[in-house]
Amino acid sequence: xxxxxxxxxxxxxxxxxxxxxTLGLLALFTFMYPLMLGFLLNKTIDRATKPExxxxxxxxxxxxxxPTLMAQLKQRNVTIVDTGPLDEAGIGELLRSKxxxxxxxxxxxxxxxxxxxxxxxxxxxxxxxxxxxxxxxEVEDVLQAYGANVASARLLAHGVSPATLAxxxxxxFDTGTNASRxxxxxxSILGILFLPAFICGMSTAVxxxxxxxxxxxxxxxxxxxxxxxxxxxxxxxxxxxxxIAGITxxxxxxxxxxxxxxxxxxxxxxxxxxxxxxxxxxxxxxLCLFAAGLQxxxxxxxxxxxxxxxxxxIAMLVPLVPGVVISMMELKTADWMYMVPMLSNQTLLREMxxxxxxxxxxxxxxxxxxxxxxxxxxxxxxxRMKSERYVLSV
Amino acid sequence: MIxxxxxxxxxxxxxxxxxxxxxxxxxxxxxxxxxxxxxxxTLLRTLIGLLKRDHGAIxxxxxxxxxxxxxxxxxxxxxTDQFGLYERLSTREYLAYFGELNGMGGAALNSRIDEVSExxxxxxxxxxxxxxxxxxxxxxxxxxxxxxxxxxxxxxxxPSRGLDVMATRALRKALATLREDGCxxxxxxxxxxxxxxxxxxxxxxxxGHTVAQGSPQELCRRTGIASLEDAFVSLVGTEEGIAA
Numbered sequence: 358x359x360x361x362x363x364x365x366x367x368x369x370x371x372x373x374x375x376x377x378x379t380l381g382l383l384a385l386f387t388f389m390y391p392l393m394l395g396f397l398l399n400k401t402i403d404r405a406t407k408p409e410x411x412x413x414x415x416x417x418x419x420x421x422x423x424p425t426l427m428a429q430l431k432q433r434n435v436t437i438v439d440t441g442p443l444d445e446a447g448i449g450e451l452l453r454s455k456x457x458x459x460x461x462x463x464x465x466x467x468x469x470x471x472x473x474x475x476x477x478x479x480x481x482x483x484x485x486x487x488x489x490x491x492x493x494x495e496v497e498d499v500l501q502a503y504g505a506n507v508a509s510a511r512l513l514a515h516g517v518s519p520a521t522l523a524x525x526x527x528x529x530f531d532t533g534t535n536a537s538r539x540x541x542x543x544x545s546i547l548g549i550l551f552l553p554a555f556i557c558g559m560s561t562a563v564x565x566x567x568x569x570x571x572x573x574x575x576x577x578x579x580x581x582x583x584x585x586x587x588x589x590x591x592x593x594x595x596x597x598x599x600x601i602a603g604i605t606x607x608x609x610x611x612x613x614x615x616x617x618x619x620x621x622x623x624x625x626x627x628x629x630x631x632x633x634x635x636x637x638x639x640x641x642x643x644l645c646l647f648a649a650g651l652q653x654x655x656x657x658x659x660x661x662x663x664x665x666x667x668x669x670x671i672a673m674l675v676p677l678v679p680g681v682v683i684s685m686m687e688l689k690t691a692d693w694m695y696m697v698p699m700l701s702n703q704t705l706l707r708e709m710x711x712x713x714x715x716x717x718x719x720x721x722x723x724x725x726x727x728x729x730x731x732x733x734x735x736x737x738x739x740x741r742m743k744s745e746r747y748v749l750s751v
Numbered sequence: 752m753i754x755x756x757x758x759x760x761x762x763x764x765x766x767x768x769x770x771x772x773x774x775x776x777x778x779x780x781x782x783x784x785x786x787x788x789x790x791x792x793t794l795l796r797t798l799i800g801l802l803k804r805d806h807g808a809i810x811x812x813x814x815x816x817x818x819x820x821x822x823x824x825x826x827x828x829x830x831t832d833q834f835g836l837y838e839r840l841s842t843r844e845y846l847a848y849f850g851e852l853n854g855m856g857g858a859a860l861n862s863r864i865d866e867v868s869e870x871x872x873x874x875x876x877x878x879x880x881x882x883x884x885x886x887x888x889x890x891x892x893x894x895x896x897x898x899x900x901x902x903x904x905x906x907x908x909x910p911s912r913g914l915d916v917m918a919t920r921a922l923r924k925a926l927a928t929l930r931e932d933g934c935x936x937x938x939x940x941x942x943x944x945x946x947x948x949x950x951x952x953x954x955x956x957x958x959g960h961t962v963a964q965g966s967p968q969e970l971c972r973r974t975g976i977a978s979l980e981d982a983f984v985s986l987v988g989t990e991e992g993i994a995a
Contacts, residue, residue, distance in 0.1 A: 364851040375839040574835030580799050581852040582824040748801045
């Protein structure tokens with residue numbers, strides 16, 4: 358004779374696997390996450406590795422009016438492209454095409470004013486919505502330096518030291534590295550990687566508890582010679598199995614993508630081996646079971662299918678909170694972190710990704726903390742199913 | 752044999768059962784009559800141990816459902832007022848699920864499914880999924896589920912509602928077979944014709960109390976009214992009949 362919870366588990370799984378919509382959502386989350394992650398990282402790496410100095414291309418209107426300025430720009434590695442005369446709309450068009458970070462337009466009277474030592478106007482057109490502000494800054498710097506040079510030369514000609522024009526001298530040092538910039542990014546990625554534990558089993562957890570009650574088949578089920586805990590356990594494991602399948606697939610895919618990408622370029626490391634990954638997956642099994650237990654308990658407690666759905670979507674955000682708080686308060690990894698479900702998994706993966714030896718204790722803690730929480734949730738759900746209030750509501 | 756003695760149940764302020772007593776014998780079909788809200792569902796749920804009584808005694812073949820609900824349920828087929836079908840399971844899978852929950856399995860379960868299917872004349876829907884079943888097909892499947900594990904007791908909540916003439920006849924035949932086998936059948940119903948045709952014994956409850964028990968003829972004699980329907984109304988009290 359099969360154990361009752363196994364009978365329930367097999368039936369619920371069979372039913373769920375026949376539901377195309379649930380399966381589609383499951384596949385979507387499992388594949389979408391790692392792919393999105395890979396795409397984002399790829400873009401970051403691309404941007405980080407693109408040499409910023411070389412090949413700034415600037416469109417200039419009226420090149421012939423300022424040969425020395427053009428020469429100076431060329432010297433600073435800026436390529437000049439003569440576009441010929443353009444009106445404002447044309448310039449806008451050119452900027453929108455993202456080919457040039459800036460467009461320079463020399464005013465008609467530039468040569469005349471320059472020769473007469475009146476301020477000769479250079480228009481700098483740019484699109485502030487564009488993210489190439491470093492290149493724009495580069496061009497502005499060259500223009501300023503050029504202006505300062507000419508001014509110095511003119512002052513010298515009048516016998517005044519150019520130094521009087523510069524009472525203070527500002528020198529800029531940027532200590533920000535790509536590594537420190539991407540540190541926050543890594544934190545948020547790791548937080549999100551475990552979210553499918555809560556997503557994959559969710560719709561099924563609602564369907565087989567609140568949904569079954571709403572379809573009025575729960576009473577029939579409860580009238581069978583099976584204990585409440587056996588029914589709850591079967592349903593809980595159904596949601597749990599889906600979550601485990603989802604997260605294992607997702608982690609494997611994420612691992613494949615992350616190991617293949619040149620992460621060192623942006624100061625990230627992914628030192629996980631496949632053996633480590635197996636360990637992480639095993640340690641996240643209780644997390645999935647906890648998520649499933651929590652969802653089953655909450656969905657059973659809800660008054661209706663709709664309420665169950667909204668309660669669960671809110672509950673899905675709760676496990677993200679510790680991770681966010683930790684990264685906001687910039688706390689160092691501590692032992693207690695392994696005792697909080699979800700946070701423990703994130704911490705474990707982060708430490709492993711750094712390539713350090715983590716040891717068995719944190720893995721065990723990660724495993725046990727979630728397992729305990731899962732047991733509590735299932736215990737509560739079983740107690741709830743036995744209560745008269747629940748019987749009356751089916 | 753189901754014996755109920757002075758069972759009471761209160762939900763907060765509401766007295767759902769205020770003293771129900773009756774005996775349903777083996778080899779008989781006992782009708783449970785009562786207006787809507789009389790406490791029939793509460794009574795049936797108490798009988799299978801889903802609800803705990805506040806007072807009184809229940810014995811189902813000598814077992815108290817409060818003390819050993821699983822033993823009682825193994826021996827009871829319960830047809831609720833909802834059928835509880837699963838849209839994505841075929842009839843055979845549905846029956847197999849409940850068979851396994853009742854401790855059956857293997858070839859024995861499969862042959863029993865075929866047997867029940869033949870009894871209820873539902874071979875045509877045995878391999879189909881429940882989605883799109885008609886009311887009659889649904890109740891047949893639910894009834895098959897109730898009979899599957901050969902329970903000695905059957906609690907049926909309005910088993911004939913929504914059935915066409917053919918299906919009603921099939922149901923009557925099935926119930927008669929069960930009676931011959933010595934099962935104890937309790938059937939809550941609103942169809943008086945069915946009671947006169949089928950039932951050996953009638954329990955009338957109103958406002959959570961047993962008002963009368965006896966054969967249809969006895970009830971008519973006691974009230975001095977020829978038709979069972981009129982006798983029922985007079986037993987329940989017209990006031991409540993209108994309120995329901």
